[in-house]
Amino acid sequence: MGRYDESKKSSGAKGKKFGHAGRAEDPYRPEEGQEASICSECQALYQNKRWFFDEKLARRLAGTDKVRQVVCPTCRQVKDxxxxxxxxxxxxxxxxxxxxxxxxxxxxxxxxxxxxxxxxxxxxxxxxxxxxxxxxxxxxxxxxxxxxxxxxxxxxxxxxxxxxxxxxxxxxxx
Ligand SMILES: [Zn+2]
Structure with missing residues (x-):
């Protein structure tokens, strides 16, 4: 019984810590005042914590300071x-x-x-x-x-x- 309590406690603490770190830093979040982040490899866009393709929006944002250049997780996964x-x-x-x-x-x-x-x-x-x-x-x-x-x-x-x-x-x- 003691063992059960212990494992429950430790996994709960771990989950909380992980969740916290995830919220605190989102590596793809656009900078203050920017509309979106864009993947320089596949042109995927990132807004509101979501990746999607939108050619029109990508073209409009390309080369402006409204967009942040990043490499998306999928392109990283392919490369790795x-x-x-x-x-x-x-x-x-x-x-x-x-x-x-x-x-x-x-x-x-x-x-x-x-x-x-x-x-x-x-x-x-x-x-x-x-x-x-x-x-x-x-x-x-x-x-x-x-x-x-x-x-x-x-x-x-x-x-x-x-x-x-x-x-x-x-x-x-x-
Ligand atoms: Zn990409």
């Missing part, structure tokens, strides 16, 4: 190669239709990425002629890409979550 989702495609059918399956994946990823700053492909690695590994910035995108391939070509689709659902491995094969 830190995936939260990994999709593995494999099989003889994959080997045969590789080109069109890759096109489908790239198109689906581009569609999702254009709407959501967080979702991006980090890299694709050919491990063998019949095996390709796609690393994504979010577990959501890896799942979406796996489902898109499954919808188009059937085959076998499998999901394995880890780390409190913050990381997923998706396997598609045919």
């Amino acid at each position: 190669e830190y995936p939260e989702g990994i999709l593995t495609l494999s099989g003889d059918f994959f080997k045969e239709r590789r080109g069109e399956i890759l096109t489908l994946i790239k198109n689906e990823a581009a569609r999702v990425s254009s709407r959501s700053v967080q979702d991006r492909i980090i890299k694709m690695t050919e491990e063998a002629k019949d095996k390709l590994v796609v690393e994504t910035t979010t577990e959501k995108l890896a799942q979406r890409l796996g489902r898109a391939v499954y919808r188009a070509y059937k085959g076998a689709l499998d999901f394995r979550w880890a780390e409190m659902n913050r990381f997923v491995r998706v396997y598609w094969s045919r």
Whole structure:
């Protein structure tokens, strides 16, 4: 019983401390008098603690002192190669239709990425002629890409979550 109390207390204190630090410093917050922050890599905008794409607004703010230049968390994640989702495609059918399956994946990823700053492909690695590994910035995108391939070509689709659902491995094969 004593042990239970102790762990409860320590995790509570930790959570509070973390929350405090998060509120105190937001590394992407625009400066006083600025309208937004902008990612110099992908032109994503940041306002009211939210990342989004808005070409018109980005063009209007570009080069003015109304905007703060930063690098967004997704661009950092891509640069650091830190995936939260990994999709593995494999099989003889994959080997045969590789080109069109890759096109489908790239198109689906581009569609999702254009709407959501967080979702991006980090890299694709050919491990063998019949095996390709796609690393994504979010577990959501890896799942979406796996489902898109499954919808188009059937085959076998499998999901394995880890780390409190913050990381997923998706396997598609045919
Ligand atoms: Zn960016």
